[in-house]
Amino acid sequence: MAVIEVRDIHKRYGETIAVDGVDFDVEQGEIFGVLGRNGAGKTTTVEIIEGLRTPDTGTVRVLGLDPVRDRRAVRTVLGVQLQEGTLPDKATAGELVRLYRSFYADGADPERLLGELGIDDKRDTFVDELSGGQLQRLSIALALVGRPRVAVLDELTSGLDPRARRDTWDLIEQVRAAGVTILLVTHFMDEAQRLCDRIAVFDRGRIAALDTPDGLVARTHATGATLDEAFLAVTDSDSLDDDGAEIGGIALDDVLGSAGTDGTDGQVRS
Numbered sequence: 001m002a003v004i005e006v007r008d009i010h011k012r013y014g015e016t017i018a019v020d021g022v023d024f025d026v027e028q029g030e031i032f033g034v035l036g037r038n039g040a041g042k043t044t045t046v047e048i049i050e051g052l053r054t055p056d057t058g059t060v061r062v063l064g065l066d067p068v069r070d071r072r073a074v075r076t077v078l079g080v081q082l083q084e085g086t087l088p089d090k091a092t093a094g095e096l097v098r099l100y101r102s103f104y105a106d107g108a109d110p111e112r113l114l115g116e117l118g119i120d121d122k123r124d125t126f127v128d129e130l131s132g133g134q135l136q137r138l139s140i141a142l143a144l145v146g147r148p149r150v151a152v153l154d155e156l157t158s159g160l161d162p163r164a165r166r167d168t169w170d171l172i173e174q175v176r177a178a179g180v181t182i183l184l185v186t187h188f189m190d191e192a193q194r195l196c197d198r199i200a201v202f203d204r205g206r207i208a209a210l211d212t213p214d215g216l217v218a219r220t221h222a223t224g225a226t227l228d229e230a231f232l233a234v235t236d237s238d239s240l241d242d243d244g245a246e247i248g249g250i251a252l253d254d255v256l257g258s259a260g261t262d263g264t265d266g267q268v269r270s
C-alpha cells in the first residue's frame, strides 16, 4: 500500500523551475531515500508533501489525505524533522519534547526517547546551549515523539560524530521495524546505502533514477562501482567538468589564477 503518493507535481518560483513533473509512491514500511545535487528540487518536493508549499499542478496524498486541505489530520500522522534555527532558544530540550508530545493522543514517552537518543542528561539544557549534534538529536526526538506513521527526516545525521551517526541509523531501523514509513533526504551515500530500500535521485527538478541502492549501482555497468559513482552517473554533469574545475560556466582557474601561469603557484592572495 502506498503511504505517500506524489503525482506529477510541478513548482516554479518566478523564472526558476524547482520541480518539473515529479511522480513517485512510498510504500508502507519502507525507507525511501531522496538524493540529489544542491538545487535539484528535493526540499521543495518534501515541503509539498509536508503541506508547507502547494504545487502549481499535480497532487500529493499522505495516507489518502491532502497535506494542505487536510493539514490538521496530516499533522497527526506525519512527523517532521525541523531544520536548524527553527527551535526557540529559551526552551529546554525536555520542555520541547514534552510540548510536542502533548500535541498527540498517543505519543512516545519523552524521557525514554531522550534516553534512546543519548540526550537525557540534556533535558534541562536550553536549546541555545546544546551542541550541533545534540540539537540534531533533539530534532529527531521531536519528529518521532508523536509516534508518527510517516516520518520525514531531512539531513538526519548532519553534524553528528561517527559513533552518533551509527547509533542514529540503528534507531531509525528500530523506528522502521515498528512500522513507521520513512522519507529520508540525505547527501550521504553511506547512509542511503545502509538505510534505504529505494532511492529517488533528483536532478533539475525531475527524478533521474528511482531504484534500490544495488539497482542504482548495477546501472553503472562497472564492476565494483559504488553508490557514489552511480549517483554521479545518473545526475547531470554538464556544470562540472571531468576535473571538477568548472561550476556554473566559470572556470575556477580564471577566478583563482592557475599554478605557474602568473607566478603565484595558484595561491589566492588577500
Ligand SMILES: Nc1ncnc2c1ncn2[C@@H]1O[C@H](COP(=O)(O)OP(=O)(O)OP(=O)(O)O)[C@@H](O)[C@H]1O
Pocket (backbone or CB within 6 Å): 013, 016, 017, 018, 036, 037, 038, 039, 040, 041, 042, 043, 044, 045, 202
Ligand atoms: N523560496 C524560494 N524562492 C525562489 N527560489 C527558490 C525557493 N526555494 C527554492 N528555490 C529554488 O528552487 C530550486 C530547487 O530548490 P530546492 O531547495 O528544492 O533544492 P534542493 O534539492 O533541496 O537543494 P539543496 O540540496 O541545496 O538543499 C533551486 O534552484 C532554488 O534556488
